[in-house]
Amino acid sequence: MRYKKALIRSAVITAIILLSVGVGLIFQSIARRSDLKNYPRDFREYVVRYSGEYGVPEEVVFSVIKYKSNFQSNFVASDTGVGLMGVKPVVFARLLTLTREDLTDGILYDPETNVKYGTFWLSTLYSSYGRWEQVYAAVVCGSEKVDLWREDPELLGEMGKLEIPDADVLSEVRKLEEIADKYKSLYADQ
Numbered sequence: 001m002r003y004k005k006a007l008i009r010s011a012v013i014t015a016i017i018l019l020s021v022g023v024g025l026i027f028q029s030i031a032r033r034s035d036l037k038n039y040p041r042d043f044r045e046y047v048v049r050y051s052g053e054y055g056v057p058e059e060v061v062f063s064v065i066k067y068k069s070n071f072q073s074n075f076v077a078s079d080t081g082v083g084l085m086g087v088k089p090v091v092f093a094r095l096l097t098l099t100r101e102d103l104t105d106g107i108l109y110d111p112e113t114n115v116k117y118g119t120f121w122l123s124t125l126y127s128s129y130g131r132w133e134q135v136y137a138a139v140v141c142g143s144e145k146v147d148l149w150r151e152d153p154e155l156l157g158e159m160g161k162l163e164i165p166d167a168d169v170l171s172e173v174r175k176l177e178e179i180a181d182k183y184k185s186l187y188a189d190q
Contacts, residue, residue, distance in 0.1 A: 032186075039182050042071045043084065046115035054123035059187075060132060061085075061119050063180035064139055067172075073111045079142075083108045085118025086139075095120055134162050136176040141169045 041047070041062060051058045068086030069075035081088045082105075089105040095117050096103060107113045125135040125143060129150075138146045146162070149155045155163045164170040 035182070035186055039066065039179070039186055040071060041183075041187065043111050043115055046112045047119075050116045050119040054119045056119050056122045056126065057180075057184075059180045059183035060122060060135075061115065062183045063176050064118065064122065065115075066179050067139070067176050073109060073114065083114035083118070084111055085114050085121075087114055087118050087121060091121055092117055095124070098124075129162075130160055131162070132180075133164075133173055133177070136173040137162070137164055137169055139176065140172040141166070145169075
């Protein structure tokens with residue numbers, strides 16, 4: 001009799017454990033599908049091409065696209081940034097002098113052109129700053145403000161770490177970092 005009760009108890013415990021694992025796996029699958037939907041990789045062919053060409057991690061490019069336009073190629077920001085990566089016409093003009101291409105601002109609505117020049121812009125910022133946190137700050141508030149902060153010895157710590165003095169900018173930088181981390185973890189195996 002004892003043996004039978006112990007066997008039943010073991011079977012019930014095993015069934016509960018298996019049910020719990022099954023529910024956990026289902027929840028994990030649903031959460032992953034939701035994350036994949038919320039963190040798409042639209043325009044991936046352009047991101048792969050230009051991130052490789054300009055040495056910018058794909059997750060950084062995707063994070064800027066998601067943050068700036070949420071993948072809307074017809075995006076127009078209040079700060080004059082346009083297209084997927086919110087490239088400002090003045091930045092585009094500066095980059096055109098480096099590439100020696102003859103293009104007009106309107107081409108920034110073209111997804112490939114926007115990703116190309118947006119990624120080139122990120123690359124030039126990283127070349128100047130050497131830290132993605134500062135690049136993200138420039139995405140949020142402009143490179144002019146970041147350059148001013150970098151001139152202040154009290155804000156620029158050891159090894160180039162910048163203490164971002166504006167809490168709102170810092171909060172937005174953290175959002176960009178979180179988005180990039182999410183892309184990196186979601187698509188690490190692909």
